Amino acid sequence: xxxxxxxxxxxxxxxxxxxxxxxxxxxxxxxxxxxxxxxxxxxxxxxxxxxxxxxxxxxxxxxxxxxxxxxxxxxxxxxxxxxxxxxxxxxxxxxxxxxxxxxxxxxxxxxxxxxxxxxxxxxxxxxxxxxxxxxxxxxxxxxxxxxxxxx
Numbered sequence: 001x002x003x004x005x006x007x008x009x010x011x012x013x014x015x016x017x018x019x020x021x022x023x024x025x026x027x028x029x030x031x032x033x034x035x036x037x038x039x040x041x042x043x044x045x046x047x048x049x050x051x052x053x054x055x056x057x058x059x060x061x062x063x064x065x066x067x068x069x070x071x072x073x074x075x076x077x078x079x080x081x082x083x084x085x086x087x088x089x090x091x092x093x094x095x096x097x098x099x100x101x102x103x104x105x106x107x108x109x110x111x112x113x114x115x116x117x118x119x120x121x122x123x124x125x126x127x128x129x130x131x132x133x134x135x136x137x138x139x140x141x142x143x144x145x146x147x148x149x150x151x
Contacts, residue, residue: 058132092110
């Protein structure tokens, strides 16, 4: 009920961090989340900040909003958030940055919350959804890489 991808970006952690932690730019990179906005008074990345993401599942639909809360915010190192549904934690997303010479190694990961509902979901759709998530994470990081390396 989890997965990750890692990609090296030929840009310093500060440049990569700015792309990853600015949730309002996710629409430029993600194949599923086409917009996001800070909510509840949040204006940028900080521990406990809330935002919402507008998702087009599998890139085709259905379309819905998710509520999210920043769970890790260590500049140039670690940005994580939890996605909520019906008031309960559903999924945890995380970006970990590691300096690598003059570039940055970035790992994007997800981990579904473990409960009866997610166990049933993962048993039925896990193979397909896991593959879709890994493909989407790689596409997201490749698009960030193109922007970061052009800067």
